[in-house]
Amino acid sequence: MMYIFMFIASFIMNMTFLIDSFDFNAHNQHVVHLGHVAEETAAASIQFIEENDYAEGVKIFKYEQGIMQANAILATNLNADIDSVQGNWDYDSRTYTATIEPLAGNYIKDTIKYTITFFDDSNTSYPVLYQNGSFTHAIGDPTAVVIIDTGKPRYRSTFVPKNTKLGAAQTWQAR
């Protein structure tokens, strides 16, 4: 009888280890992917610049166009529903805050929250140090910073880590 209990206990312990190890690997994989997506989203949001201002030497982003591009890039790369985007633009802080719902079959299970903050000649005297949680970036030229929060990772154990949150920044360069 004791052997049966020992076998069951050993089986449960091993399965717990295996499942947690799998979840850890899957989460790491998600973080790497999310890093790439954050970079691409930031790059997309600085694609467009006001030509008339630029002709006068002032670099100001086309916010609305950049946000549209960023939304499209983020939704496709994170397999989320572009029609579910709910965004709020605050002109004073040049910050766009939005949420988007992941599609079925996605690693992400919670609502994705993201912010895009623009730093350009209309609101910034460089240099500026941007800080948000563990993401810190020194800004010396017109830049967009993207922070994406994909919610709780898919851990089946009770020791669920905090939300997965990553940041990326891209600086506009004249050509």
Added chain:
Amino acid sequence: MKQIIILIVTIQIIFFFPLQAILDKQNHYKMTNATTIVFTHAQKARIEGRFTPEIKTKMLEELAKYFPRDEIEYTLTEIPKYRLPHYDEGEKIHFEVIVPIKKLLVLGNFWGISNEENKLGYKIDGVVSSELLPR
């Protein structure tokens, strides 16, 4: 004879857990590397406005270090996309790469899982914006 059969089965069960943990690590390592390779080459494609034959070949060479090259499936934007002064839904570079993961579970045959059921096509797909200016 009975004891030998029990021993063989017990050894298989005992070895399953460490071997499965190692296999999971290997698979995730390969999948993470594949993601990084594809996104790295998507950056190169952004400069050119598309996946040129050179970028495509280089990406497949890199992926072939981890996966059999002839089993990698892909669909890539190969016609130029441009960075326009305004948002255009069509001007984006798409990519979809499927790499084969040949074994998901160790001792698959022991658990009654066929080789066909025991594999996965891992898909890396996405879209990036172009940096190529129209002439």
